[in-house]
């Protein structure tokens with residue numbers, strides 16, 4: 001998907017089933033490499049990051065095949081400890097193979113990861129945590145070389161890093177004794193990882209709280225249904241709010257979206273929910289006050305850009321403070337090109353509602369920034385064009401088809417011919433053989 005076009009100004013209406021979570025399935029795929037057996041992940045989203053991760057696993061000897069939204073993996077005879085550098089550089093979550101391979105083999109040579117450029121995104125918390133467990137870590141020529149089976153012990157994270165928590169849980173699977181992680185991240189995706197690993201025989205307690213304990217034990221294969229994607233859900237809700245529409249989402253956990261639902265409700269949306277579904281009816285939006293991002297259960301940083309897009313027409317002043325990443329307002333120039341009134345100072349953006357937005361030519365910058373551009377373009381009068389739209393494919397499966405079911409006028413150019421499909425696309429769409 002190189003470029004997408006949107007003819008905005010139409011309210012989105014309809015129902016969508018939320019896909020499996022990108023930020024849950026990626027650690028789960030890495031975890032499969034730590035399990036000496038066959039595993040099955042259900043409800044896997046058809047996104048590029050999943051295809052790239054499967055290709056990374058394939059290179060380590062972890063075979064996989066996709067049947068619809070199920071991915072079957074077999075790591076029984078996997079011995080690789082050095083994933084492909086080009087593939088690893090395409091996403092941040094390739095760094096989770098560090099913990100998985102240390103946990104399985106006591107050795108890993110991981111190229112430095114890629115992913116959305118939201119700031120420095122260092123790995124110091126990952127590496128100091130592994131060193132606290134006795135793993136020797138050397139970083140040279142862009143490769144993290146780690147040796148040694150983790151000892152038992154305690155790791156104290158000074159910041160609840162999601163990736164560092166996940167990496168340490170994975171490494172602890174192969175530790176010589178119990179591991180305690182203090183200051184762990186509490187995101188629902190971490191609890192989902194522990195649920196899967198415990199189904200594989202691990203003994204993990206406290207996942208989803210700030211204190212996680214891992215008691216090493218033999219692992220075996222298992223199957224697991226991936227958590228619904230709370231960020232995909234947030235994005236569609238923002239698109240409905242931005243366009244004055246009415247959207248029902250099913251197969252999700254509203255409880256995992258509480259801060260986002262509170263902001264949209266404060267802004268004038270009517271939200272009704274059950275345990276696994278919710279309906280948002282957009283009203284005339286007014287500024288909801290100040291929004292501050294933070295580690296779960298605070299307002300999620302990944303919803304910051306889409307929510308900003310939803311509030312561009314909200315009467316009054318909305319202050320958005322981004323406390324997690326130092327460079328996560330990269331989508332603001334594009335929103336201004338659509339006619340938004342946004343002032344940024346450091347990590348604070350002030351959004352003043354305008355009467356209307358107009359179409360413009362935009363360039364996507366990162367996954368959630370691109371999602372914000374889609375939400376805003378859908379609410380703008382006239383046609384918009386978004387280049388570098390491949391960012392979206394990393395985390396939103398079948399985006400065009402799904403928005404079209406809600407009445408969006410959205411298409412891509414050049415029209416993708418069957419011969420132009422990339423390897424990942426054919427594989428993830430499930431239409432081709434299951435090999436990455």
Ligand code: EPZ
Nearest residue numbers: 023093121122123124125126161162163302324325367368
């Ligand atoms: C995960 O990234 C998510 N990615 C991100 O989603 C999400 O924004 C982030 O968590 C925060 O919730 C996946 O799960 C694949 P962190 P991660 O480690 O693990 C700093 C999306 O759009 N930090 O919690 O990389 C870091 O620089 C993506 O789906 C260190 O300083 O996030 C950042 O400022 C984007 N040292 C903050 O902590 C470290 O060693 C949070 O990072 C690690 C992190």
